[in-house]
Amino acid sequence: MLDIQFIRDNPELVKDKSRQKGYQVDVDKLLDIDSKRRDLQSELQELQAKRNAHSDSLSAGKPTAEQIEVGRNIKLQVTELEQKLKPLDEEFDTLLSTVPNMPLDDVPIGDSEEGNVVIKTVGDKPEFNFKPKNHAELAEAKGWLDKERAAKVAGSRFAYLTGDLVLLDWAMNMYALSKLTDESYIKQVAADNSLKVSTKPFTPVQPPAVAKTKVFEATGRLNKEEQTYKLADDDLWLNASAEHVLAPMFLDEIIPADELPIRMVGYTTAFRREAGTYGKDMEGFFRLHQFNKLEMEGFSKPEDAYNEHLLFIAIQEDLFNSLKLPYKVLNKCTADIGLPNARGVDIDVWLPGQNKYRESHTADYMTDYQTRSMKTR
Structure with a gap:
């Protein structure tokens, strides 16, 4: 949540910035x-x-x-x-x-994701002398993706992944983990991007898959209508992203300054209702109700926080470059960064089979908004 003293001192600014993000406060x-x-x-x-x-x-x-x-x-x-x-x-x-975090001055003002601004485009798009298949066509042709059987078991927008696709998924997870847990790698990325940050590596974490309502609300990420699944008989919600259960690991705690920064990389199976998106980008793996992901999460001193945000972006870019994948970096606009974010950056990867860029990674910067709600100091 926002500091109430800041709101007392800047009521008109808070009204204006909230409107820019699409919140009527x-x-x-x-x-x-x-x-x-x-x-x-x-x-x-x-x-x-x-x-x-x-x-x-x-x-x-x-x-x-x-x-x-x-x-x-x-x-x-x-x-x-x-x-x-x-x-x-x-x-x-x-x-x-209901008061959102205030967007930083460099966040473009916009009323939808169409207002996101491309910061840079990296890599050459591959050219083929044939029409490339998309990921769904390839996976189904190889027998690695089965949504029909999954529909019989769990309903629409679930999938069985099998064979080499599962091995590839785990290989990519282990590749990223091997980088993030290596201090020399963090040091190199920081140096390559002229970032004065700690070289402390990330700690791997497997968090709970669920969180209580009060805890979820403290993260500013509980989206009851559109995204989040609720367990019928318990005060628990399924995580829609690793962040939702990683950040509360330090709920109601005071973190000693000499332990900062804390950097975690969490692996979770995430669940999203995706309400209101039926028929939109549903081919293959897109907009499934269940998916696996790795996510970076961190706590730092306020004066170091922005550079930590830049480090997370730099790591994502470095991983793309190491895999020789063309991508573009976008500065998300006010309406697209979300309630707790002061800034957000998306990285979209080029998909030849769809002949367009698609969002693959994001990096959120929340200042002290989320930690204040979680009473993490």
């Missing part, structure tokens, strides 16, 4: 609730101090009837104020959670 109502809440908190603190002082005064001996009555009245007043404060706290938290 009632900042005036939030600040009104905030003011009433602070007044009650001040009254409550004064009463609690009075109660404590009264309690201390009774410790010397047996209280009189008058002293007991005074204590009872103070207790009743405290209870009454607490009851008044509770709904204000709840409304305050709800309103504050």
Whole structure:
């Protein structure tokens, strides 16, 4: 969540930046609730101090009837104020959670992904003297992809992957892990991109596949209607991305400064409902309800955070270059970066079989927005 003091100091800026991201936020109502809440908190603190002082005064001996009555009245007043404060706290938290992170100044203003701006294009597109097959045609021809049998078992938009395709999937995972866990590799990528960052390697993590509602909400990523699956009999949601269960690993914790940066690479099977996308890009592996992924996640000191963001992007680019895959890097616009992000970069890879670039990687920069919600300090 955003720092409430920042909102108090910059209400018009927050309104403007929220609109740029496509969020209609009632900042005036939030600040009104905030003011009433602070007044009650001040009254409550004064009463609690009075109660404590009264309690201390009774410790010397047996209280009189008058002293007991005074204590009872103070207790009743405290209870009454607490009851008044509770709904204000709840409304305050709800309103504050709707305020998005503020986009950085270099984030292009746009109302859809069409507003994303290409930063650079790398690599030459391969040329063929025949029409190349797309990934689905190749996989189905080789018997590596079976969506028909999967539909009988789990419904539409699931798949059985078999044979060499599974081996390739694991090989790519291990290739990336071998790089990310190698300090000399991190050092080289940082040097190649003139980044003054720690050379600390990434720690591999296999997180839980699910998270509680409160935890998911703290990440700013719970999308009940469009993306996230809910377990019917439990207060648990399936992760839609490794980030959703990696970041809360340090929920409610204070991380010692000398342990930063913390860099994790998590492997998960992710699940997405993909509501509202039926018939859109559903061929092959696209928009499946279940998929596997590796994801980088990190915590750092505020003054180092932006360079960490650039390091993550540089690593993604380096992996593409090592595989000789043409790609382009996009600066995502305000409407496309999401609620908790201050900046987002997509990397789209060239797919000859589709004759176009498709999103493959992303790198999100959230400043202290998510950690404040998770109470990670």
